[in-house]
Amino acid sequence: MNNKRPPGLLAIVIYKTFVASLLAVTSITLLLALKNYQNLAAFSESYVLETKLTIIEWLIDKILNISPTKLKFSGIAIGVYAIVTAIEAVGLWYEKRWAKLLVLGLVGISIPPEIFELITGITILKFIVFIVNVTIFWYLLLHFTKHER
Numbered sequence: 243m244n245n246k247r248p249p250g251l252l253a254i255v256i257y258k259t260f261v262a263s264l265l266a267v268t269s270i271t272l273l274l275a276l277k278n279y280q281n282l283a284a285f286s287e288s289y290v291l292e293t294k295l296t297i298i299e300w301l302i303d304k305i306l307n308i309s310p311t312k313l314k315f316s317g318i319a320i321g322v323y324a325i326v327t328a329i330e331a332v333g334l335w336y337e338k339r340w341a342k343l344l345v346l347g348l349v350g351i352s353i354p355p356e357i358f359e360l361i362t363g364i365t366i367l368k369f370i371v372f373i374v375n376v377t378i379f380w381y382l383l384l385h386f387t388k389h390e391r
Contacts (some may be wrong), residue, residue, distance in 0.1 A: 247335075247337065248385065250381045250385065251334060251337070251381075254334055254345070254378055254381065254382070255331050255334045255335050255380070257374065258327055258328075258330050258331035258334065258345075259328070259331045260328035262324050262325075262328040262330075264329060265320050265321075265322075265324035266321065266324040266328075266366060268320050268324075269317050269318070269320040269321035269324055270291075270317075271387060272304075272305075272313055272316055272317035272320065273302055273314070273317035273318075274320070274368075275305045276310055276313045276314050276317060277315060277328070279306075279310055282305065282306060284303060285331055309324045313383065326344075326348070329341075329344075330344055330345050330348070331344055339386075340378050342382050342385070344387075344391060345378065345382055346379060346382050346383060346386065349375050349378055349379045349382075350379055353375060353379065356368070356371065356372045356375060357372070
């Protein structure tokens with residue numbers, strides 16, 4: 243391991259850390275919503291939300307339209323993915339071979355479904371995520387094979 247990390251690798255570590263943090267917050271939010279499902283339902287019907295805080299009302303409606311079972315599964319699955327993403331970031335930071343393989347595998351697996359998602363309905367967010375993942379995959383593939391020789 244050298245002290246000066248390549249800028250591309252550093253960018254990937256920052257991106258993975260950001261994604262892991264975002265996923266962790268999402269997981270905690272979903273699990274807290276599950277724990278307080280009844281209170282959330284009562285709050286959504288209260289006078290407080292009428293004509294105020296439209297974004298919060300929209301978010302609560304979205305959460306309440308998910309069954310408690312799916313909410314629990316989603317919270318746990320997203321939490322596990324947050325942990326895996328954090329492990330990827332730490333492994334890449336220390337320039338571990340297994341981390342590069344893990345990222346290559348997980349990003350590589352995600353590219354075909356992302357292509358399908360783009361075909362079924364393109365949005366700017368889907369397109370950006372796709373471009374970022376393809377760029378990460380390409381960079382790590384080149385970086386991995388260059389350092390293996």
